[in-house]
Amino acid sequence: MARGVNKAIIVGTLGQDPEMRYTANGSAVANISVATNETWKDKQTGEAQERTEWHRIVMFGKLAEIAQQYLKKGSQAYFEGRIQTRKWQDNSGNDRYSTEIVANEMQMLGGRAGGGGGAPMESGGQSQSKPVPAETAPMDDGFDDIPF
Amino acid sequence: MGRGINKAVIVGTLGKDPEIRYAENGNAVVNISVATNESWKDRETGETQERTEWHRIVLFGTLGEIASQYLKKGSQAYFEGKIKTNKWQDQGGIDRYTTQIVANEMEMLGRRSDAGPGT
Numbered sequence: 001m002a003r004g005v006n007k008a009i010i011v012g013t014l015g016q017d018p019e020m021r022y023t024a025n026g027s028a029v030a031n032i033s034v035a036t037n038e039t040w041k042d043k044q045t046g047e048a049q050e051r052t053e054w055h056r057i058v059m060f061g062k063l064a065e066i067a068q069q070y071l072k073k074g075s076q077a078y079f080e081g082r083i084q085t086r087k088w089q090d091n092s093g094n095d096r097y098s099t100e101i102v103a104n105e106m107q108m109l110g111g112r113a114g115g116g117g118g119a120p121m122e123s124g125g126q127s128q129s130k131p132v133p134a135e136t137a138p139m140d141d142g143f144d145d146i147p148f
Numbered sequence: 149m150g151r152g153i154n155k156a157v158i159v160g161t162l163g164k165d166p167e168i169r170y171a172e173n174g175n176a177v178v179n180i181s182v183a184t185n186e187s188w189k190d191r192e193t194g195e196t197q198e199r200t201e202w203h204r205i206v207l208f209g210t211l212g213e214i215a216s217q218y219l220k221k222g223s224q225a226y227f228e229g230k231i232k233t234n235k236w237q238d239q240g241g242i243d244r245y246t247t248q249i250v251a252n253e254m255e256m257l258g259r260r261s262d263a264g265p266g267t
Contacts, residue, residue, distance in 0.1 A: 004184030005159035006201055008231060012152040036152030038230070053154055053232060082186070083156060083231070084201060085247070099233070099247030 006082040008101045010055050011109070012036040014075045020068045030064035032057050032071065034079065056100040057081070063106055070108055080105040154230040156249045158203050159257070160184040162223045168216040178212035179248075180205050180219065182227065204248040205229070211254055218256055228253040 012034040019031045034055045042049050057079050059067050071077055081103035090096050160182040167179045182205055187198045205227050207215045219225055229251035238244050 003187065004161065005157055005226075006184040006186070006203070007157045009153055009155040009157075010231075012154070036154040038154070039151060053230070055154070055231060078153075082201070083158075083203060083247075083249075085203075096244070097246070099231075101231075 008079075008081055008083050010034055010036060010057065010079045010101060012055065012076070012079075014071055014073050014077070015054065017072045018064075018068045020064065027061050028064040028068070030059045030067045032059075032067065034077070056098070057103050058100050059103045059106065063103065067106055076109040078105075078107040078109060079103040156227075156229055156231050158182055158184060158205065158227045158249060160203065160224070160227075162219055162221055162225070163202065165220045166216040168212065175209050176207075176212035176216070178207045178216045180207070180215065182225070204246070205251050206248050207251050207254060211251070215254055224257040226253075226255040226257060227251040 015033045015035050021029050021031075023029060034057055036053050036055065038051045038053060040049050041047070067077075079101065081101045083099060084102050085097050085099045088096055088098065163181045163183050169177050169179075171177055182203045184201050184203065185198055186201060187196055189195070190197050206212075215225075227249065229249045231247060232250050233245050233247045236244055236246065
């Protein structure tokens with residue numbers, strides 16, 4: 001059987017600073033949460049609608065270290081990788097599934113914080129210069145209980 | 149804030165026949181389960197390892213109807229769409245999340261009656 005293709009491309013904005021941890025053998029694992037927005041016009045009312053999609057992205061090794069060093073809440077970046085669903089068990093022993101994108105390519109967009117370079121970010125790069133919309137931010141409570 | 153890009157491309161094999169249902173407005177909603185395989189060589193043992201990834205793919209409307217008509221368990225196909233995570237609550241009232249790919253493009257691959265979903 002053919003191996004198939006499993007590819008995801010995300011260009012979006014970080015909702016929080018990257019979370020970094022290290023495996024037993026010392027290699028870095030960075031978890032980041034990236035928002036993409038989708039807009040459409042409601043067919044009946046004609047009003048513009050917007051929906052934010054949050055993506056869990058994980059990076060390993062050197063790429064994780066670069067992400068941790070240069071990306072922060074509000075940063076814009078390109079990610080390419082594969083979709084992976086992991087099975088885990090919650091406190092009650094129920095099977096749960098978490099889907100994430102394992103990125104093997106990352107490109108920073110919009111210039112580094114504090115730098116120029118045609119960035120949509122404010123110079124100085126304060127995280128509050130790009131607030132995540134309040135109604136989309138609290139996905140944390142759902143994802144935080146995933147035992148990494 | 150930019151709108152961003154949210155794109156997924158899957159080429160894989162159906163693990164079972166498509167499941168079709170209809171929304172209240174009569175639109176078809178088709179769920180399919182597609183496998184992709186990943187293989188790599190274990191650095192320490194040198195042995196080839198393989199892992200199967202299962203993707204939940206949903207197609208709406210005419211595309212959904214075409215998928216349910218022509219695809220079946222073992223079919224190979226190309227899907228392109230966006231990643232979407234749905235929030236729902238289980239019987240205990242706990243928030244759960246399910247991620248799927250909402251496909252807006254589909255191409256059938258191989259012959260129609262190819263067998264062997266092979267995991």
